[in-house]
Amino acid sequence: MKTNNNDRRVRRTKKLLTKSLTTLMKEKKINKITVTELTELADVNRSTFYLYYKDIYDMIEKIENEMFEDFSVELNKLCLSEPKKENTVSFFIFVFDFIRENADICKILLGEDGDYNFLNKFKEAILKYQPPVMYKFGGAMEKYFMPFAISGCIGAIQQWLEDDMKISSMEMSAFLMDLISSGIKPVGEEID
Secondary structure (H helix, E strand, O other), X not given: XXXXXXXXXXXXXXXXXXXXXXXXXXXXXXXXXXXXXXXXXXXXXXXXXXXXXXXXXXXXXXXXXXXXXXXXXXXXXXXXXXXXXXXXXXXXXXXXXHHHHOHHHHHHHOOOOOOHHHHHHHHHHHHHHOOHHHOOOOHHHHHHHHHHHHHHHHHHHHHHHHOOOOOOHHHXXXXXXXXXXXXXXXXXXXXX
């Protein structure tokens, strides 16, 4: 029972630190944020911060890793629940819903002064899955299409975040599916 209370307190403290970090990252670049100002804003002792993190960068890395772990777990559930050929729309909806749920941190990490490592992890996560609509190519051109499609998807996601996610996950998913499918069809026909 004591462990549950401790676990709950740890989660609450980490959530408070994350919220405070997000607030500070809206105001200034990561390299300008100090542990002192973070802990003061979170109303947490510096020693408590150092129980969990080495520094601000370590904290960001752990937040990212936790997010991508959650992302992977949920994505695996989706992949197991539906045949791959039928879950492309579900995949995109999942991505947009996941980003919406983590909008504060995603908006910062994928924004203008964002974290390049986060962007790469995000690309890798999408690349691992490769929705069926994204791998209709074959031959020499396939290796060029995936980076193109993924970069386009991420660009659309960044714009969607910048616009405060006014368009639904379903609409954005349908838009990306149409865009990718339309792009594949004409080019794919010329190559064959």
